[in-house]
Amino acid sequence: MRTRQAVLVAAAQVIGERGYEAATIAEIIHRAQVTKGALYFHFPSKDALARAVIAEQTEMLVPPPSDSRLQDVIDFSHQVAQALRDDPVLQAGTRIAVETTFSREPLVPYQDWIEIVTRMFTEARERGELLSAVNPAKAAEFVVSSYMGVQLFSQATTNRADLHERVTSLWRHILPGLAPPGALSHLTPSGRWERHAA
Amino acid sequence: MRTRQAVLVAAAQVIGERGYEAATIAEIIHRAQVTKGALYFHFPSKDALARAVIAEQTEMLVPPPSDSRLQDVIDFSHQVAQALRDDPVLQAGTRIAVETTFSREPLVPYQDWIEIVTRMFTEARERGELLSAVNPAKAAEFVVSSYMGVQLFSQATTNRADLHERVTSLWRHILPGLAPPGALSHLTPSGRWERHAA
Structure with missing residues (x-):
């Protein structure tokens, strides 16, 4: 090993x-x-x-359920962001996924993350945290795709220094389409967890 | 020439x-x-x-103002999607932008598109089409980043065959964070324009 x-x-x-x-x-x-x-x-x-x-990307722990499964997804996305800044294996995984997009047999990126987020969104819906129009699988696919673009822009413009800020902006823009209006003020788009110093 | x-x-x-x-x-x-x-x-x-x-990407025409500037952005995004499927120069531009993301001097992608969308969102806000909390520049940066990821996933999974469908899903998820609830039913996430046959 x-x-x-x-x-x-x-x-x-x-x-x-x-x-x-x-x-x-x-x-x-x-x-x-x-x-x-x-x-x-x-x-x-x-x-x-x-x-x-x-x-290796998916060896990451899925957060245990807290009082809000939707907030858990947000927190998870910031943990992935931190790992994208710190972990060479995760960085290389992203680079391979992106670079092989244009080859004949792309190694389709982030499939495992889509499954993880689909499961978490499904749990959030069972708890009544999502708007009834939201399809957990489609929402997960969109959020993970969108996240991919956001982290590429962060990489290209600031070498990922502003990644947390951009992920926070992603949630600010997407949450109104996922959660009922009354729930929005209880969610923290910047994540609940303690970050290490940059 | x-x-x-x-x-x-x-x-x-x-x-x-x-x-x-x-x-x-x-x-x-x-x-x-x-x-x-x-x-x-x-x-x-x-x-x-x-x-x-x-x-060359930005030689594309910005649509003239219609009765909804927000709908114009949606329509524009589908025109770009069609061009990404048909136009080798646009495809190559995207490939260069993505592939150089990981080099020392990335050719930062899509800056001109961010400017175009910022201008259109600003016009939409002046017409009262956007929620007051929306910042046109930040929203444009997020939408274009997100679009980048969505089109990469479409490229990797279906060689862009499902790009219009994915762009439609993008708008379904983002519009509730951009426009007042009453305006949503008047917007068409799949775009208003006539597509060529695939």
Whole structure:
């Protein structure tokens, strides 16, 4: 397992520096200080390695239910934002997902996040937190797509320094379409959790 | 001017096939059937050429004011969606913008679209079409960022076949945060314009 993790971190670093297409298995082996055989034992191809880096994204914990499941989604989105700023593996996963969008077989990004958010929205609806017109699956797909664009803009303009601010703006704009008017004042678009210092 | 246009179209084709990093000036010259001198007369570097491809995006007409400026923005977004499906230059512009997001000097995407939408939202507010809490510049920045993510997901999952549907979903989710409740039933999230057959 230590070899596997070393390869994932090395792959994330190399992809982060060179991009997905230019990253080579040879450089990842060198960086991870593992043998070729050890790498191929865990990951039979570069594609398999890329999928594993993307899958690491979903190792993140889904927050336990609080008094508001909708607020839990907001908080979760800010935790992901913080991880996108701090974690090279998550950054590389995003880069692979975006860069392969234009190739013949895109590694469709963020599918696991769409499932997580769909489940949380479904729970929020069961608790009466969502407007009746909201379809949890469609809303989750939109929120995650939108989030993808927002974090790309943040990356391009400020190297993600303003990501929390942009995610807060996303929720300010989307919440009125998700929650009844009376519930809006009880929600915190900037998230409830304590951030580490930047 | 004909040389300039031939180079832009050739650049768009080559970038569309190979990606921004892998596209070479030599191949673009060959494809455009122009001389090296002619290309460099119009575009002194690959970077200048990339910026010109991106700038072509904004040659699109801003719709003239109708009875609803907010509906005009919706219609405009569907026109851009149609162009993203049909126009290789626009497709290449998006690809460059996304692919250079991770490089040291990103060509910040869609700045001109943010300006256009800011202007249209400002006009909508002057006509009383927006909720008083809405800031036109922030709303425009969010809508364009969100649109970027939505079109990337559409590209990755269906090669943009479902782009109009996803843009319609975007507006369904965002409009309640932009317009007063009474105005929502008069707006058409799927756009008012006639689409060409797919």
